[in-house]
Amino acid sequence: xxxxxxxxxxxxxxxxxxxxxxxxxxxxxxxxxxxxxxxxxxxxxxxxxxxxxxxxxxxxxxxxxxxxxxxxxxxxxxxxxxxxxxxxxxxxxxxxxxxxxxxxxxxxxxxxxxxxxxxxxxxxxxxxxxxxxxxxxxxxxxxxxxxxxxxxxxxxxxxxxxxxxxxxxxxxxxxxxxxxxxxxxxxxxxxxxxxxxxxxxxxxxxxxxxxxxxxxxxxxxxxxxxxxxxxxxxxxxxxxxxxxxxxxxxxxxxxxxxxxxxxxxxxxxxxxxxxxxxxxxxxxxxxxxxxxxxxxxxxxxxxxxxxxxxxxxxxxxxxxxxxxxxxxxxxxxxxxxxxxxxxxxxxxxxxxxxxxxxxxxxxxxxxxxxxxxxxxxxxxxxxxxxxxxxxx
Amino acid sequence: xxxxxxxxxxxxxxxxxxxxxxxxxxxxxxxxxxxxxxxxxxxxxxxxxxxxxxxxxxxxxxxxxxxxxxxxxxxxxxxxxxxxxxxxxxxxxxxxxxxxxxxxxxxxxxxxxxxxxxxxxxxxxxxxxxxxxxxxxxxxxxxxxxxxxxxxxxxxxxxxxxxxxxxxxxxxxxxxxxxxxxxxxxxxxxxxxxxxxxxxxxxxxxxxxxxxxxxxxxxxxxxxxxxxxxxxxxxxxxxxxxxxxxxxxxxxxxxxxxxxxxxxxxxxxxxxxxxxxxxxxxxxxxxxxxxxxxxxxxxxxxxxxxxxxxxxxxxxxxxxxxxxxxxxxxxxxxxxxxxxxxxxxxxxxxxxxxxxxxxxxxxxxxxxxxxxxxxxxxxxxxxxxxxxxxxxxxxxxxxxxxxxxxxxxxxxxxxxxxxxxxxxxxxxxxxxxxxxxxxxxxx
Numbered sequence: 001x002x003x004x005x006x007x008x009x010x011x012x013x014x015x016x017x018x019x020x021x022x023x024x025x026x027x028x029x030x031x032x033x034x035x036x037x038x039x040x041x042x043x044x045x046x047x048x049x050x051x052x053x054x055x056x057x058x059x060x061x062x063x064x065x066x067x068x069x070x071x072x073x074x075x076x077x078x079x080x081x082x083x084x085x086x087x088x089x090x091x092x093x094x095x096x097x098x099x100x101x102x103x104x105x106x107x108x109x110x111x112x113x114x115x116x117x118x119x120x121x122x123x124x125x126x127x128x129x130x131x132x133x134x135x136x137x138x139x140x141x142x143x144x145x146x147x148x149x150x151x152x153x154x155x156x157x158x159x160x161x162x163x164x165x166x167x168x169x170x171x172x173x174x175x176x177x178x179x180x181x182x183x184x185x186x187x188x189x190x191x192x193x194x195x196x197x198x199x200x201x202x203x204x205x206x207x208x209x210x211x212x213x214x215x216x217x218x219x220x221x222x223x224x225x226x227x228x229x230x231x232x233x234x235x236x237x238x239x240x241x242x243x244x245x246x247x248x249x250x251x252x253x254x255x256x257x258x259x260x261x262x263x264x265x266x267x268x269x270x271x272x273x274x275x276x277x278x279x280x281x282x283x284x285x286x287x288x289x290x291x292x293x294x295x296x297x298x299x300x301x302x303x304x305x306x307x308x309x310x311x312x313x314x315x316x317x318x319x320x321x322x323x324x325x326x327x328x329x330x331x332x333x334x335x336x337x338x339x340x341x342x343x344x345x346x347x348x349x350x351x352x353x354x355x356x357x358x359x360x361x362x363x364x365x366x367x368x369x370x371x372x373x374x375x376x377x378x379x380x381x382x383x384x385x386x387x388x389x390x391x392x
Numbered sequence: 393x394x395x396x397x398x399x400x401x402x403x404x405x406x407x408x409x410x411x412x413x414x415x416x417x418x419x420x421x422x423x424x425x426x427x428x429x430x431x432x433x434x435x436x437x438x439x440x441x442x443x444x445x446x447x448x449x450x451x452x453x454x455x456x457x458x459x460x461x462x463x464x465x466x467x468x469x470x471x472x473x474x475x476x477x478x479x480x481x482x483x484x485x486x487x488x489x490x491x492x493x494x495x496x497x498x499x500x501x502x503x504x505x506x507x508x509x510x511x512x513x514x515x516x517x518x519x520x521x522x523x524x525x526x527x528x529x530x531x532x533x534x535x536x537x538x539x540x541x542x543x544x545x546x547x548x549x550x551x552x553x554x555x556x557x558x559x560x561x562x563x564x565x566x567x568x569x570x571x572x573x574x575x576x577x578x579x580x581x582x583x584x585x586x587x588x589x590x591x592x593x594x595x596x597x598x599x600x601x602x603x604x605x606x607x608x609x610x611x612x613x614x615x616x617x618x619x620x621x622x623x624x625x626x627x628x629x630x631x632x633x634x635x636x637x638x639x640x641x642x643x644x645x646x647x648x649x650x651x652x653x654x655x656x657x658x659x660x661x662x663x664x665x666x667x668x669x670x671x672x673x674x675x676x677x678x679x680x681x682x683x684x685x686x687x688x689x690x691x692x693x694x695x696x697x698x699x700x701x702x703x704x705x706x707x708x709x710x711x712x713x714x715x716x717x718x719x720x721x722x723x724x725x726x727x728x729x730x731x732x733x734x735x736x737x738x739x740x741x742x743x744x745x746x747x748x749x750x751x752x753x754x755x756x757x758x759x760x761x762x763x764x765x766x767x768x769x770x771x772x773x774x775x776x777x778x779x780x781x782x783x784x785x786x787x788x789x790x791x792x793x794x795x796x797x798x799x800x801x802x803x804x805x806x807x808x809x810x811x812x813x814x815x816x817x818x819x820x821x822x823x824x825x826x827x828x829x830x831x832x833x834x835x
Binding site: 065070072088089091092093094095115213214215216217219280283287290291294295366369370373374377380381383384387388 | 565566567568569570571682684685688689690693701703704706707708709710711712715721722723724727729762763764765788791792
């Protein structure tokens with residue numbers, strides 16, 4: 001799990017509207033040389049652009065807020081209604097870039113100091129550079145489809161998680177520890193596949209998935225890992241849970257799982273999911289692997305880290321697959337690289353399969369762990385570019 | 393291995409190489425030592441100066457130990473020691489010897505009276521020599537006492553000091569996410585050596601460790617570079633290894649009231665430990681940064697987590713680096729521009745009951761781990777008047793809520809009581825010289 005409680009409000013600030021993308025001016029300047037840069041100065045009552053036309057392709061609007069209020073900058077379609085791209089929340093005195101791939105045509109630029117009204121508008125022309133620019137508009141449907149599919153995937157995983165947790169809790173409370181140990185990792189994979197979503201509920205995550213090391217002094221330890229330690233007690237462990245304690249912790253886990261199910265099945269949840277959430281979620285899953293699973297810290301008692309590892313990769317792959325057609329259209333080389341590296345990582349993981357699942361983390365040699373870590377890094381680097389590639 | 397250069401007493405630039413070149417190889421050590429002495433004599437007792445010339449020497453004696461409000465130097469070597477002796481007299485003798493050596497090395501002199509190239513020919517030199525010919529380089533050496541000096545893990549009063557243990561000097565609590573390694577945590581004594589030249593800082597710790605053999609052994613030591621805080625308004629705010637400016641709101645030496653309220657223990661703060669008046673508490677945390685995953689985070693996420701822009705360090709609510717963050721200013725959909733769980737908001741005095749700290753941390757890079765990832769991060773050092781009010785609540789809040797915590801792992805920790813300075817003009821050395829912490833043992 002992520003240690004800080006990532007509340008929904010914060011998650012929302014990390015999500016960006018579908019069409020928007022910002023990049024650091026240094027990185028974009030050092031990128032392709034043929035990027036057109038337009039300086040925009042947004043003051044209290046003016047919106048000055050250094051040029052009112054640019055050749056088609058990648059455009060960078062460097063927006064500086066010289067006014068006293070928070071401002072936004074929009075690039076709108078010719079009708080002045082449809083948003084092609086935008087950058088929001090620019091504080092007074094700050095600069096931020098809007099990077100956009102623009103086709104030839106007539107557009108409307110708009111600064112919106114104070115974030116109210118129609119903004120200060122002007123006409124902006126994109127001339128034909130002859131470069132092949134992906135038809136951004138046509139991708140909207142694909143993005144919508146990807147979003148719908150991903151929401152359905154999350155719902156399905158929470159359904160399976162709930163069903164599995166019921167069985168697990170039953171076995172555990174009845175003292176059938178062998179059965180509970182058998183179900184532990186197999187049930188948790190449904191959590192791990194959608195971990196960033198589960199973590200977006202800042203109150204549920206610490207109750208359900210906190211590791212012992214993550215506790216604050218005096219904080220009560222509940223959730224999966226508390227039961228994990230009870231089922232795989234370390235040598236000399238004297239703090240075994242009584243039947244009554246078992247019931248308390250297991251019942252709470254089940255209730256929290258039901259709560260997770262309910263929240264992901266609510267209409268509000270689907271609205272939180274967009275291409276950015278999916279793309280960043282895929283990256284987040286690999287980060288989880290890199291920081292917790294590949295080091296064997298997540299399942300420190302049961303050593304079932306490779307189950308979680310596979311589940312995180314599964315979740316990232318589903319997220320990527322949903323966006324893959326868009327990536328192919330916009331950046332084919334990136335799609336090819338991601339395909340190859342997902343395959344390589346899966347091939348490596350498959351070497352450690354055993355029965356229904358995987359060998360224990362403690363059975364891996366140092367070299368094998370190192371190989372896995374290198375493969376995770378190899379995939380993570382291009383995967384971190386997925387979101388920008390899709391929303392640009 | 394050579395110094396980039398320094399300024400001698402008359403302001404001329406010289407380099408170690410030119411000194412060596414002039415003197416010739418055979419006489420090199422002696423000539424260089426001579427230069428060091430001249431230099432130190434000219435600078436001894438100077439008021440702390442703005443950072444710049446690497447020849448600066450800071451006074452060792454004074455009401456407070458140097459190395460706290462001293463403008464943060466560029467390099468750190470900190471070492472924690474465990475006492476191997478059971479005799480109180482041995483501890484006093486060690487502190488006396490350390491005080492004398494520190495008073496010399498901070499002035500650019502060798503640790504011992506002879507220096508690396510003099511003295512009995514059949515004895516090992518009383519200074520190891522690698523700093524010979526290098527200027528004082530702003531070296532400060534600061535000493536502190538850990539909770540285990542007063543009582544060991546079994547509660548035994550090791551040296552008859554338990555009744556004088558400051559109430560605030562106890563092991564820090566377990567914070568959420570702590571992954572402390574015993575070999576990087578705690579220690580009976582601590583030595584913080586800071587200098588503009590890493591070789592000078594390492595030389596100091598090396599010679600103090602040597603003096604300690606038989607009385608105390610190094611438990612751990614940590615090198616740091618690229619100071620991550622400014623402790624003076626004359627210093628620019630540096631960047632941490634996340635690439636962001638850090639510690640913009642630090643307590644600065646020029647803020648007399650803040651230094652008094654937040655850094656120095658005041659008379660009457662702790663009647664049982666009156667010897668701490670004029671001292672401070674040193675908090676050290678070795679905070680590993682998950683560099684590789686951070687580097688893959690979108691700029692949007694990085695800036696949201698920190699609450700400042702990466703380029704200028706301005707708060708996301710606008711302005712420039714030193715503009716006060718406007719935590720109420722909201723953007724789209726009423727969401728605050730500086731996120732609720734951003735580092736700048738949670739570390740800000742307004743989130744911490746008005747408390748501030750004097751940070752004096754350094755970047756560190758200890759090579760790579762077994763998985764090919766940088767073992768790098770922040771060696772956090774802070775000086776506070778009251779760790780229970782100024783540090784513990786803040787660290788609990790950060791560890792629990794700060795979005796940045798996802799990219800951090802605390803692997804080392806310690807809290808030490810830093811006694812006041814050795815008074816100006818006190819006689820040092822010998823068997824009855826003044827020493828750091830004398831009031832604890834004899835007051």
